[in-house]
Each structure stands twice: as C-alpha cells, then as structure tokens.
Amino acid sequence: MADRTDSTTTMESPFAAFFDMQGEAMREMFGDVSPQDAFAGTDWSSVANRLQALWLDFVREQSAQAMGSNPFDPAQWMTLAKGLSQADPMAVFAANQKLVHDSVDLWQNVLGAGMTGAKTREADEAPALPHKDRRFADPAWRDHPAYALLHQTYLMLAEYFTTVAREMSGVSPEHKQQLAFATQALVDAMSPDNFLLTNPVVLQRTIETKGDNLVKGMKHLINDLQKGQLTHTDADAFTLGENLAATPGKVVHETPLYQLIQYSPTTDKVLATPIIIFPPWINRFYILDLTPKKSFIRWAVEQGITIFVVSWKSADASMKDVIWDDYIRSQMEAIDHVRARLDVPAVHTIGYCVAGTTLAATLAILHRRGEQDKVASATFFTAQVDFEKSGDLKHFIDDGQLSAIGKLSKDGYLDGRYLAATFNALRGKDLIWNYVVNNYLLGQDYPAFDLLHWNGDVTNLPAKWHSDYLRDLYRDNKLVQPDALSADGTPIDLTLVETPVFIQAGKEDHIAPAESVWRMTRHFKGDTTFMLAGSGHIAGVVNPPEAGKYQYWVGDSSAPTLKAFVDGATERPGSWWPHWLEWLHALDDATVPATGKRKPGGKGDTVIEDAPGRYVKSR
Structure with missing residues (x-):
C-alpha cells in the first residue's frame, strides 16, 4: 500500500x-x-455580445442566400x-x-x-x-x-x-x-498557437485591447466565410494598371480564350526576334508584372526586348467544352499572330508552370508538322513534362478526389477558390494557420503585399480540361510516352523537339520540384540548358537583379541526375535573369529599330485597349 x-x-x-x-x-x-x-x-459581456451579434448576422445572411458549398x-x-x-x-x-x-x-x-x-x-x-x-x-x-x-x-x-x-x-x-x-x-x-487559451501572445493581446482583437478577428473571419476564401492581404492596397500590372502596353489581339498584350519599348533598338510569354492559366499573368521593382516584364522591356504576354480568360459556363487542344491552338495562334504582326520568321517563347507543359506539347506538334522553325527558342519557368516525381500535388489526384472535383464543377468550370485552397494546403503552416492566428486571433490589419494579393486573385478553370490534365498528366504521366496523347489532331512526341531550350527550376519548389523539372532535360532532342535557382515556385522566378537575393547554379546540363548536376555546379549570387539574357543573346543578338508596330498603338496601328486589359480583371 x-x-x-x-x-x-x-x-x-x-x-x-x-x-x-x-x-x-x-x-x-x-x-x-x-x-x-x-x-x-473589461466589460467582457459587451465583447461577447458584439461577437454574438456579428456571428448571428452572418448566419442569417447565409441562411437567406442559401449559398451551399463553400470553398x-x-x-x-x-x-x-x-x-x-x-x-x-x-x-x-x-x-x-x-x-x-x-x-x-x-x-x-x-x-x-x-x-x-x-x-x-x-x-x-x-x-x-x-x-x-x-x-x-x-x-x-x-x-x-x-x-x-x-x-x-x-x-x-x-x-x-x-x-x-x-x-x-x-x-x-x-x-x-x-x-x-x-x-x-x-x-x-x-498547434497550440492556433488557439486562444493556449497561445500566450494572443492572451496578452486580448488583455491589452480589452477583447477588441477578438471582435476585429471575428469580422475578418466572417468576411472570409462570406467570400469563401482566406484573406492574406489588404484588398484595397493594389489596383491593376496603377501599382500592379502597370507596365505600359496595349492589347493587340483577342479571342474568347485569351488577350494578347504587347508592351511599349523603352529603348531605341530592340532584339529582332520578339518574345511571347505564356503564363499559367491557373493564375493571373501579372505574377511577371508585379510592382515595377519586381516586374520581369518591365525588366525585359528595358533590356531591349519586344515582349508579348498572353492574358488567359478566367473560365465561366461558356468555356465548359474547352480542353487542352484549345490552349495548344491558342499558343500556336499567338505565335503566328506575332510573326505576322511584326513580319518576323520566328519568335522566342517562355512557358511558366502548366503553360510550360503545354508549350512543350506545342513544340512537339510543330515539329511533327514540320513547322518548328516558327519558334527560335523556348524557356521554361518551373515547368514539368515528366510527372513521376511531381510532388505534393499528387496527393489530390486519386479517383475519389477527381470525382469530388467533378462534383464541384457543375457549371462546367472549377471555382478558382478551390484551387487556391489546395495550393494553400500544400503550405498550410505558412499560408493557412499563420493567417488564422494573425487575422482571427490577434485581429491584425492586413498587410499590403503584392505577391499575396496576386496569390489571392483566383482564376476559374475549365472543368473538363482540368480533370484531363490531372488524370492524363499528373496521374498517368502520358506526356512523356510518345504518341500517347494528341492535340489538334496531331500525336505528341517530345523526343522530336530540337528547339534550343532553357530550363529553370527552383531549389525549394514544392509545386514543381526541381527533380521533376530536371527530367525535362531527358526528353528533348535539341540543345538543352538547365539552371537551378534558389528559393521556390514564385520567388525562384521573380527575383530581380536589384533585389540582390538568393543565388543560382549553372553546370553540366547533360549530367545523368540532378544530384550530379548540383555536385558539379557553380553557385553564383543574386538573380539569374542576366544569365538567361546572355543565353538569349548568344542565340541571336540582331537588333532592329523600335519603330512601326514595335510601338503598339502608334500611327496606323489599331489596338483593342490599354494593358493590362479586361480579361485579367474578370472574376
């Protein structure tokens, strides 16, 4: 005892x-x-009453609207x-x-x-x-x-x-x-920091503000529930065309699927061969045209390059039948339009993320048709063609999840808020719970952060193509199987591609892992240059020279593995953009005067509207 x-x-x-x-x-x-x-x-009964009133108002509103499912x-x-x-x-x-x-x-x-x-x-x-x-x-x-x-x-x-x-x-x-x-x-x-009673920082703030932080946090929570999306930044801090996507230019061509923007030159002479940028249709194009100091597009224009960019339309019910073929046809059409507009034999191309995947298929089709000379080079920003090692997104593509996505797309398109929630989940600690604490518990004001504003500017996706993309590429990895897929009536074989390519990967990329991007070097036949950038899927790309941040590695692009490349690579500090520019000039550095249609909207040139155009503003 x-x-x-x-x-x-x-x-x-x-x-x-x-x-x-x-x-x-x-x-x-x-x-x-x-x-x-x-x-x-503190009059805590008053605080409680205010919280209750906010919540009851929200519940009544939701009941009246019968909003249904909420992303x-x-x-x-x-x-x-x-x-x-x-x-x-x-x-x-x-x-x-x-x-x-x-x-x-x-x-x-x-x-x-x-x-x-x-x-x-x-x-x-x-x-x-x-x-x-x-x-x-x-x-x-x-x-x-x-x-x-x-x-x-x-x-x-x-x-x-x-x-x-x-x-x-x-x-x-x-x-x-x-x-x-x-x-x-x-x-x-x-995590204990996600809860009021186990977070000493939140407890202290609650005492200091006499509960106002909780009332303010409740307002933030209700606002997010109403719009069906977690808020990361001050929605009123940025206006497209003013302090974001503000590089001067004109919309020079338009289809039901995209607008084509041409940017105004800032130099007397420009490279003879222009560049078309194909951004991912799952996001807004202005990730490459953020504030002036971060804008890749502005920087490229200042280097004497004629830049075009495709601005994809956010999907609606009218796009329920849009499939991969339509995006590939759009890329080929944009290439032909620029060639005709500027009277040039070929263009340089850039494909970012999923648009890079599509660009690879476009190149394969052009080679199969004997039209490969229309593209002088292709640059890939964090793009994948071989999806065997494609990272955390593969957790969302089993049969049950594909079926669930289909049920969320009753009108023929997937609400972009679902995709935003998925990407946030890939970094839940940073992109979800950090903001739960700051926004809802501490009641902090939203920051003015351009990158987070873009991240929350969601784009709807055509449901049929999105489902095919996840099934055929991510799950079944058919793109690297010669002729397993076709588009616009032409089988796709990446091993036919002889176009010079520059491949950029992000060392810490969790969306398109470097190991997955590296595999692109094994599937093209032509000259291939691989470069590994510091940071991830966004910061690894959007890294202007003036920032003096991160680093990049150059080495043997024919190395048998990514590890072998890294082991033998040379690390260089700062932005990789100038290194890419040297590669581009080595292909062809011929220049022409920045006159005529090189200046969009000039005398005799009919344009549609000012950049950034209507499509990027459509919700």
Whole structure:
C-alpha cells in the first residue's frame, strides 16, 4: 500500500507542478493583479455580445442566400488518408522509444528547471529547448516553463506522428505519401498557437485591447466565410494598371480564350526576334508584372526586348467544352499572330508552370508538322513534362478526389477558390494557420503585399480540361510516352523537339520540384540548358537583379541526375535573369529599330485597349 501511495504521489507531483507553473505564468502575464482582476477591468459581456451579434448576422445572411458549398471549408477540398493502423511495427516501436526518451528530456530540461527556479530565473537563463519552430519564436513561448513545455511537447508529438506516417508499410508509395501529407496537415492544425487559451501572445493581446482583437478577428473571419476564401492581404492596397500590372502596353489581339498584350519599348533598338510569354492559366499573368521593382516584364522591356504576354480568360459556363487542344491552338495562334504582326520568321517563347507543359506539347506538334522553325527558342519557368516525381500535388489526384472535383464543377468550370485552397494546403503552416492566428486571433490589419494579393486573385478553370490534365498528366504521366496523347489532331512526341531550350527550376519548389523539372532535360532532342535557382515556385522566378537575393547554379546540363548536376555546379549570387539574357543573346543578338508596330498603338496601328486589359480583371 505504501508503495502504491508513493507511486501515485510521484505521478501526480509533476502535473501539479505544471499547473502551478501555468498559474504563475498567468500571474506574470497580468502583472501584479490576479487574472480575475485583469479580466474584470473589461466589460467582457459587451465583447461577447458584439461577437454574438456579428456571428448571428452572418448566419442569417447565409441562411437567406442559401449559398451551399463553400470553398473555405477544408472538408470540401481535402480528404484525409486512413489512420496509422498499418504502420510498420518496428518503426512504431523505434518511434515510441524516441518519444519516451524525448519526453523524459523535456520533463527534466524544461519542467524540472521550472520547478527549481521558475520564480528567480532571468529570461535569458531559460533552459535550452530541443525543438525549434518559428511559430513559437515570440519570447512569451519561452519565458515561462508552462508555455515552453506546452509547445515543446506539441513539437515532440508532431515529430512522432509524422515519423510513424512516413514509416508506413504494406501500402503503396502513393498512399504512404498521402498519409504523411494528411498527418502533417493535422498536426499543423492542432498547434497550440492556433488557439486562444493556449497561445500566450494572443492572451496578452486580448488583455491589452480589452477583447477588441477578438471582435476585429471575428469580422475578418466572417468576411472570409462570406467570400469563401482566406484573406492574406489588404484588398484595397493594389489596383491593376496603377501599382500592379502597370507596365505600359496595349492589347493587340483577342479571342474568347485569351488577350494578347504587347508592351511599349523603352529603348531605341530592340532584339529582332520578339518574345511571347505564356503564363499559367491557373493564375493571373501579372505574377511577371508585379510592382515595377519586381516586374520581369518591365525588366525585359528595358533590356531591349519586344515582349508579348498572353492574358488567359478566367473560365465561366461558356468555356465548359474547352480542353487542352484549345490552349495548344491558342499558343500556336499567338505565335503566328506575332510573326505576322511584326513580319518576323520566328519568335522566342517562355512557358511558366502548366503553360510550360503545354508549350512543350506545342513544340512537339510543330515539329511533327514540320513547322518548328516558327519558334527560335523556348524557356521554361518551373515547368514539368515528366510527372513521376511531381510532388505534393499528387496527393489530390486519386479517383475519389477527381470525382469530388467533378462534383464541384457543375457549371462546367472549377471555382478558382478551390484551387487556391489546395495550393494553400500544400503550405498550410505558412499560408493557412499563420493567417488564422494573425487575422482571427490577434485581429491584425492586413498587410499590403503584392505577391499575396496576386496569390489571392483566383482564376476559374475549365472543368473538363482540368480533370484531363490531372488524370492524363499528373496521374498517368502520358506526356512523356510518345504518341500517347494528341492535340489538334496531331500525336505528341517530345523526343522530336530540337528547339534550343532553357530550363529553370527552383531549389525549394514544392509545386514543381526541381527533380521533376530536371527530367525535362531527358526528353528533348535539341540543345538543352538547365539552371537551378534558389528559393521556390514564385520567388525562384521573380527575383530581380536589384533585389540582390538568393543565388543560382549553372553546370553540366547533360549530367545523368540532378544530384550530379548540383555536385558539379557553380553557385553564383543574386538573380539569374542576366544569365538567361546572355543565353538569349548568344542565340541571336540582331537588333532592329523600335519603330512601326514595335510601338503598339502608334500611327496606323489599331489596338483593342490599354494593358493590362479586361480579361485579367474578370472574376
């Protein structure tokens, strides 16, 4: 009996000490007054009434409108994989051992130190913490052992569960990856910084503002629920044509699927061969024409290049029958239009992301038809043709998810908010939960950030083509199988392509992983130059020289693997744009005067409207 009593006391004492420290942490937070006194200084019933009134108004509005499904609801776009029941027993045993060991370390290093000196220890004498995560960078998470133990325990358990998920056995690699992804999403959602009562920073803000942060956060939440999309930035901070997409130019051609913009020259002479940029139709084209200091288009124009860009139309019910063939035909039509407009034999082309995938197919078709000389070169920004190693997006393309996407596209197009939610989920910690804390709990004002504004400017997709794209390319990887696909009546074989190509990949790209982009070098027959840029899918591309950021690697594009390329590559600091420009000039540096139709909208040149045009503004 005595032994049992001693054991019980031993087990209870640490938890009693832990809760004692929580009380101590609250007292430190509130100063010399008790928590009750601190909260008593505010009319919390008034705060509660304001929150309730906001929510009831929102519910009544939704009931009246009967909006139905909402892309903001994660259940609409993410299906979690099965549980951990199939995990490798040995891996689970090893993970359990590590969990026990790490738990003892935490109790000794964090809680033990708190029990012996929490009240006298200076802040800079806090015990070393084994787990690092920028979500808990605020000193409030470390200043008191209660909060240190809370977030360290969470990080320890998160590591445990994700490790077990990665060590799953008896299932296909695809389902293992899905489980690991779903587990990571779950542990991200359960982080203590996402909740009011377990986040010391939010608690402190609530006391300081007397609850106004919660009222403001509720307004933000209701606004996002109403529009069905998480807000990342101040919607009123940017206006297209003024401080975004503001490079001067004209819309010189238009079809039901796209507008073609030509930019006004800023130099007396320009390269004889113009460039057409094909941006992804899943986003707005102005990712390449952000604020003037970040604009690739403005920079390229200033280098003496005649630049055209395609601005794709956001899909509506009239585009329910649009398929891949239509985008390929549009690329070929744009090439022919520019050749005729400027009376040139060929154009340079740039394809970004999925438009780069389509550009590869376009080149293959032109080669099959003997028309390859229409394109002098092709540059690919983070584009894939071989989807075997295509990354986290593959978690969204099993049969069940493809069926769910079809049910969300009843009018023949997929609402762009669903796609935005999917891309946000790929980086949930940064693009979802970070904003839940800042927007809803802390009630912070939205920042004015051009890149996040573009990220939230969603584009609808033709449902039929989007489904075919996921099934035929991502899932079945048919594009690299000669003649497995065709478009506009012509079979597609990438091995026919002899056009000189420049391939850019992002070292940290989670949408088009560098390993996946690298594989493009194995499928074209002609001269291929590969370059690896620092950062990811966006910052790896949009990296102006003036910023002095990141780096890039150049090396042997014929290396057998990406690893071999990196091992033998030379790292260079800063932007890769000038390096690409040297490559372009090496192909052909002939110039012509920037006169006549090189200046869109000049005498005798009929244009449609000023850049950036109507299509980019359509919702």
